[in-house]
Amino acid sequence: MxxxxxxxxxxxxxxxxxxxxxxxxxxxxxxxxxxxxxxxxxxxxxxxxxxxxxxxxxxxxxxxxxxxxxxxxxxxxxxxxxxxxxxxxxxxxxxxxxxxxxxxxxxxxxxxxxxxxxxxxxxxxxxxxxxxxxxxxxxxxxxxxxxxxxxxxxxxxxxxxxxxxxxxxxxxxxxxxxxxxxxxxxxxxxxxxxIKKPVKKVLSFKKAEGEGSSLTEAKIIVAAGLGCGGPEGIKLAGKLAEVLGGALGASRSAVDSGWIEYSHQIGQTGITVHPEIYITCGISGAIQHLVGMQDSKYIISINKDPEAPVFAVSDVAICGDIHTIIPALIKELA
Ligand SMILES: Cc1cc2nc3c(=O)[nH]c(=O)nc-3n(C[C@H](O)[C@H](O)[C@H](O)COP(=O)(O)OP(=O)(O)OC[C@H]3O[C@@H](n4cnc5c(N)ncnc54)[C@H](O)[C@@H]3O)c2cc1C
Structure with a gap:
């Protein structure tokens, strides 16, 4: 045809x-x-x-x-x-x-x-x-x-x-x-x-588990990266998301490390989001991550490296360890 x-x-x-x-x-x-x-x-x-x-x-x-x-x-x-x-x-x-x-x-x-x-x-x-x-x-x-x-x-x-x-x-x-x-x-x-008759038949339909859809609709996203250091650090970022009434996203490195499901991945090979507020926690700001979130209205980044590229696209740069900064934010906001 x-x-x-x-x-x-x-x-x-x-x-x-x-x-x-x-x-x-x-x-x-x-x-x-x-x-x-x-x-x-x-x-x-x-x-x-x-x-x-x-x-x-x-x-x-x-x-x-x-x-x-x-x-x-x-x-x-x-x-x-x-x-x-x-x-x-x-x-x-x-x-x-x-x-x-x-x-x-x-x-x-x-x-x-x-x-x-x-x-x-x-x-x-x-x-x-x-x-x-x-x-x-x-x-x-x-x-x-x-x-x-x-x-x-x-x-x-x-x-x-x-x-x-x-x-x-x-x-x-x-x-x-x-x-x-x-x-x-x-x-x-x-x-x-x-309309062609199908060769294969769909027997049932089950909605996939995961937060993909809530992430694309969230007004606030807290995204966790490799700098979170492990599942405990991801949980900490998740707690901040919860306190803010937002959703938890992640970088590919955090997903590849097995700390969080793929449905949370933001970026070139994940999902694209543009929430009102996007908070990165221990994310360096690789281009493949930025393409999925750079249209967010307000970007806040927490990173211990003052030279981290993510700061260049951030409205607020918090230079410090996520293990100190996130608990302080949660205490202030909860
Ligand atoms: C084809 C292709 C597609 C890709 N698609 C995606 C994609 O969809 N999404 C995506 O995210 N990536 C994607 N990537 C991977 C991307 O290139 C980066 O490797 C990845 O985004 C890096 O993740 P990260 O920022 O969490 O880790 P890193 O780059 O390792 O950065 C970790 C950051 O955490 C900081 N840090 C460390 N410890 C602490 C601490 N205690 N407190 C505060 N800060 C700390 C460090 O200073 C560093 O800046 C893709 C790559 C390729 C080649």
Whole structure:
């Protein structure tokens, strides 16, 4: 299934965002991508559409009336009661074959990382994962997809010479836009007969344990690093988080040391957050950590090394041992 190998001729002027729906409805990451798609659409005079898949996805239509989406594509099947990458990818690829979007965006979540590559393969196009910047090249109208490369040491801008141009973006890299005047999007349904029967069947769905979601929603995050010295130090940082009513994050080194679960990891290969207050405890400030938290409103860092790079991005630098500073803070705040 390929609708254009290397030309824009047959692509429409639509930008699609693949909606992700969780237990509570469309995820924030979907609206963040729609806001970015609206920005790109202005530069390309395009229309923004979203694609909803599921057992009864039409129930979410109203939630898309004030975000600037002019079309909603719907693929509905009992087989998509739970996320089913194989069925969803084939349904979305069928829609794309027919309506030929020029750009398809999806969230770089566990689901998106499974779904978007499958769609790209079915459409015979490329996919740039984990983009941090998306722009339109004014001279060619192509999508400029920028992402960290070589361990975050440089930023690579990638242009795909096939259509659709596809990218994933991690949640919270972009921001949800302001509400737009209410409008009624055009609804297009994929005929049920076009939806592939799955080879594999999802028998049940169990919500993963862990704090990933509470971290992305937290207004205050205390993040523990290797400088915490071990599980006891992590517990101390956790206590500070608890006293502040916040969530506990971690650097990759703390996770790799086995002191805390991966679901707490913040950074390039963890989650991206932008809380009101981010407090680092014994974190040096490696670029791979900073990319996941540098958009926090107010950054406070505790580190015993006055030269620690994290201080360069901090609003308040507390130079000292976490084992002295954190108990003093807890005493003051509790
Ligand atoms: C491809 C790739 C992806 C990566 N992804 C991520 C990612 O998603 N997230 C991430 O965090 N990292 C990631 N990393 C790893 C990253 O490069 C760093 O190694 C890591 O962030 C360092 O963690 P840290 O700051 O806890 O440890 P360190 O760099 O070892 O820093 C520890 C800090 O604690 C301070 N300290 C020590 N003792 C105390 C004390 N008692 N009191 C106060 N301060 C103290 C030290 O001065 C030091 O600054 C990635 C690396 C690569 C190559």
């Amino acid at each position: 390929k609708y254009s190998l290397n030309g824009a001729e047959s692509a429409s002027n639509e930008i699609w965002v693949i909606a992700e729906t969780g237990l509570k409805g469309p995820e924030l990451s979907t609206f963040e991508l729609i806001a970015k798609a609206n920005e790109l659409a202005q530069a390309k005079s395009s229309r923004v559409a979203t694609v909803l898949c599921g057992k009864n996805p039409a129930k979410y239509i109203d939630e898309f009336q004030t975000c600037g989406v002019s079309k909603i594509y719907i693929a509905e099947s009992q087989d998509m009661e739970f996320f089913h990458d194989e069925v969803e990818a084939s349904a979305i690829a069928s829609l794309a074959e027919e309506y030929k979007p020029s750009i398809i965006l999806g969230a770089a979540t566990v689901r998106g990382r499974s779904l978007l590559p499958r769609i790209a393969v079915l459409l015979g196009t490329g996919l740039t994962a984990d983009c941090t910047v998306l722009e339109i090249d004014n001279s060619t109208g192509r999508l400029l997809q920028t992402r960290p490369a070589f361990g975050g040491n440089l930023l690579a801008t990638i242009i795909c010479d096939r259509f659709p141009q596809m990218s994933t973006v991690r949640p919270h890299v972009f921001h949800k836009g302001a509400e737009k005047p209410s409008s009624t999007p055009e609804i297009i349904r994929l005929p049920v007969s076009s």
